[in-house]
Amino acid sequence: MKKILKTIGCALLAGTLLTAACACGEGGGEGGGGSSSGVASLDDGKFRVALLINGDLGDMSFWDSANEGMTRFQKDHPETDVKIIEMGSSDTTVYESTLTQTANEAYDLIICGTVDMREPLQRLVKKSKYSDRRFLIFDTEIKDGKASEYPSVHSVMFNQNEGGYLAGVVASLLSKEKNSPNTAFIGGAANDIINDFAVGFLQGVKAVNAEKSATLGAYNAFIGDFVDSPKGKTLAEQFYKSDVSVLFAAASQAGIGCIEAAKFTQKYIIGVDSDQYAYYADSAPDKAAVIVTSVVKKVGDTLYEACEKFMAGTLTYGDLETLGVKDGKIGYVDNDNFKSILSAEDRAYVAEVANKIASGEIEVKSGLKRYMSAQERTALFDELNPAK
Amino acid sequence: MIDFLFSETFLISSITCALPILFAAFAALISNRAGIVNINIEGSMSVAAVCGTLVSHFAQSWALGLLVAVVAGVAMSMLLAGSSLVLKTNSFLSGIALNTLATGLSVYILYSVLGVKGDSSAAAAVAIPKVSIPYLKDIPVLGGLLFDQSLLFWVAILAAVGLTVLLKCTRLGTKIRATGLNPEAAASVGINTRAVKATALAICGVLAGLGGAFLSMSYLHYFSAGMVAGRGFIGIAAEAMGMGSPWLTMLFAYLFGAVDYFAVGAQTVLAFPYELLNTLPYLMTIIALVIYAVVKNAREKRAKQNNKPHKEQQEADPQPPELLQTELQEKKETENEKSVAS
Numbered sequence: 183m184k185k186i187l188k189t190i191g192c193a194l195l196a197g198t199l200l201t202a203a204c205a206c207g208e209g210g211g212e213g214g215g216g217s218s219s220g221v222a223s224l225d226d227g228k229f230r231v232a233l234l235i236n237g238d239l240g241d242m243s244f245w246d247s248a249n250e251g252m253t254r255f256q257k258d259h260p261e262t263d264v265k266i267i268e269m270g271s272s273d274t275t276v277y278e279s280t281l282t283q284t285a286n287e288a289y290d291l292i293i294c295g296t297v298d299m300r301e302p303l304q305r306l307v308k309k310s311k312y313s314d315r316r317f318l319i320f321d322t323e324i325k326d327g328k329a330s331e332y333p334s335v336h337s338v339m340f341n342q343n344e345g346g347y348l349a350g351v352v353a354s355l356l357s358k359e360k361n362s363p364n365t366a367f368i369g370g371a372a373n374d375i376i377n378d379f380a381v382g383f384l385q386g387v388k389a390v391n392a393e394k395s396a397t398l399g400a401y402n403a404f405i406g407d408f409v410d411s412p413k414g415k416t417l418a419e420q421f422y423k424s425d426v427s428v429l430f431a432a433a434s435q436a437g438i439g440c441i442e443a444a445k446f447t448q449k450y451i452i453g454v455d456s457d458q459y460a461y462y463a464d465s466a467p468d469k470a471a472v473i474v475t476s477v478v479k480k481v482g483d484t485l486y487e488a489c490e491k492f493m494a495g496t497l498t499y500g501d502l503e504t505l506g507v508k509d510g511k512i513g514y515v516d517n518d519n520f521k522s523i524l525s526a527e528d529r530a531y532v533a534e535v536a537n538k539i540a541s542g543e544i545e546v547k548s549g550l551k552r553y554m555s556a557q558e559r560t561a562l563f564d565e566l567n568p569a570k
Numbered sequence: 571m572i573d574f575l576f577s578e579t580f581l582i583s584s585i586t587c588a589l590p591i592l593f594a595a596f597a598a599l600i601s602n603r604a605g606i607v608n609i610n611i612e613g614s615m616s617v618a619a620v621c622g623t624l625v626s627h628f629a630q631s632w633a634l635g636l637l638v639a640v641v642a643g644v645a646m647s648m649l650l651a652g653s654s655l656v657l658k659t660n661s662f663l664s665g666i667a668l669n670t671l672a673t674g675l676s677v678y679i680l681y682s683v684l685g686v687k688g689d690s691s692a693a694a695a696v697a698i699p700k701v702s703i704p705y706l707k708d709i710p711v712l713g714g715l716l717f718d719q720s721l722l723f724w725v726a727i728l729a730a731v732g733l734t735v736l737l738k739c740t741r742l743g744t745k746i747r748a749t750g751l752n753p754e755a756a757a758s759v760g761i762n763t764r765a766v767k768a769t770a771l772a773i774c775g776v777l778a779g780l781g782g783a784f785l786s787m788s789y790l791h792y793f794s795a796g797m798v799a800g801r802g803f804i805g806i807a808a809e810a811m812g813m814g815s816p817w818l819t820m821l822f823a824y825l826f827g828a829v830d831y832f833a834v835g836a837q838t839v840l841a842f843p844y845e846l847l848n849t850l851p852y853l854m855t856i857i858a859l860v861i862y863a864v865v866k867n868a869r870e871k872r873a874k875q876n877n878k879p880h881k882e883q884q885e886a887d888p889q890p891p892e893l894l895q896t897e898l899q900e901k902k903e904t905e906n907e908k909s910v911a912s
Contacts, residue, residue, distance in 0.1 A: 240687030
């Protein structure tokens with residue numbers, strides 16, 4: 183019996199160590215003069231900022247972008263102290279304790295993101311001992327519609343529906359050029375953010391249908407998670423083999439399977455979050471060639487600017503900031519591949535749509551659940567779906 | 571909808587979805603027949619997948635990649651063999667620990683080689699070739715089904731034949747079955763049950779390695795963290811439903827593959843909530859396991875009835891507590907082995 187326990191113990195320990203080894207971020211700088219018990223004082227005149235990553239670096243999109251922005255900030259502002267803490271995606275139970283630990287240390291600004299960090303942060307900032315700390319949460323609002331209840335937290339959200347809209351326009355224009363009757367949206371799982379992308383995409387297709395008197399349909403499908411890339415490939419292949427020649431996949435890692443499908447069938451795909459063409463341009467040119475453009479969400483730039491605002495004392499709290507095309511935080515990539523695939527006329531059209539979104543002339547409906555009911559969303563999904 | 575179910579695409583894509591499940595199921599089959607529950611197939615597959623694809627990329631050779639994937643699969647199995655056969659741990663518990671290890675280890679390998687933690691898509695592997703036979707592959711349905719398949723499709727067919735022959739017609743097979751059915755009885759006739767179990771686990775590792783290689787070197791040409799996505803476990807369920815027969819296991823693995831593909835493909839032909847479609851493979855797994863449990867209970871009941879006189883005799887002896895009993899068994903086993911050795 184002892185032996186059994188011993189071996190299990192060893193195996194588990196080895197596993198934990200390895201996982202922990204992977205989870206070590208390469209954050210710059212020291213944690214500051216904090217101690218694990220009690221709350222460290224902030225009056226040392228040095229700006230310290232921590233970014234908590236509740237996911238894995240190396241996703242080539244969301245988290246890498248955040249990491250890049252903060253690393254750049256550290257480089258441009260050597261007098262500050264930036265700490266990046268990678269908490270991993272496998273164990274959500276460490277999020278709250280890491281957040282508390284970080285708040286105990288001498289960080290002036292603590293940045294975290296996504297809906298998973300909302301509740302831990304809500305609980306933390308209610309404690310008076312952290313009242314001198316400032317927080318930023320991105321890609322969600324600290325509490326839906328109630329940012330003002332949290333006077334030390336700045337919330338940032340992105341209008342991914344506008345990005346989806348641009349993807350929809352590009353997909354429709356290219357589908358028309360290729361004489362395909364349908365286009366498609368593939369999501370990871372149907373969460374709030376992905377639904378927002380989808381709702382924007384479908385509105386983009388509808389707009390092109392209306393303006394260019396086309397009758398394009400748009401499938402929508404979900405992989406079920408963000409990691410099953412073989413399934414992503416199967417799904418995309420299914421569409422490409424029927425009557426789709428351009429699709430938009432917002433599925434993180436699983437979406438890379440969709441790119442693989444596009445490569446094999448020689449069809450087109452629109453990337454998401456970061457410029458996926460640039461990522462593959464050198465290492466896998468055949469994969470890069472099928473990526474028409476990518477809808478980018480500039481998380482890194484957003485964090486960089488927020489830190490600068492903090493230093494200048496102009497960052498506001500207890501409020502929600504929504505960033506989109508007009509702020510240059512959501513957009514599409516106009517690169518060589520885009521130029522070689524899409525006609526000049528269509529490119530001009532896309533640029534015009536982007537300008538109209540920025541100026542407010544085109545208003546893209548949000549797919550977030552607080553703005554759109556499930557019925558309304560389903561109706562929109564079904565309206566263009568050729569499978570219906 | 572009906573058209574979709576009976577289409578050529580459905581048939582062929584289901585086979586593609588079934589292949590990794592099939593390898594996992596075969597892996598489970600051979601270890602189960604030897605009486606070891608290996609739930610680490612999932613982990614073995616992911617470690618094999620990452621090793622295979624990376625070697626294939628850097629050596630620019632799919633054969634070398636495949637070999638390394640298989641070796642990695644065997645190595646993971648040997649870890650289980652080491653802990654459960656040598657150190658006598660509970661194979662189920664060490665399997666859980668090894669799965670946890672594999673999750674981190676696969677990403678660790680990826681990170682230490684490429685410096686990324688998500689996927690190796692920027693370092694595409696040299697793919698395992700397809701076996702395309704000219705002219706024959708243009709035959710409708712059958713052509714796509716048989717004559718334009720991944721090499722690993724044929725390896726899977728071979729594995730089914732091989733496993734049947736191994737279990738039914740060879741000495742090793744007889745030893746494996748004997749060990750699985752009753753290790754004490756097997757040991758009493760001079761079978762080194764530990765060696766037999768280790769051999770079965772090695773074969774299990776080879777098969778799991780092939781499954782991992784199929785995902786990262788044939789269907790996709792890169793590894794991404796979490797890409798095995800439960801296929802190893804579904805394979806175990808398919809094996810359970812197949813009740814130890816390679817051909818039945820193959821049938822159920824195909825069925826699981828078909829359900830898996832249906833969950834994906836149906837989204838393109840009918841607007842049905844995907845959440846419900848996605849539960850189908852798991853729902854089927856649960857149904858499979860219930861059927862398995864019922865059949866197993868019925869079998870055990872029958873076996874008990876057949877063994878009644880023997881049983882009564884045993885009951886006459888005072889029963890030691892369960893833990894002690896296993897320890898006693900282990901002692902007996904070692905004694906037996908000693909006596910065989912001497």
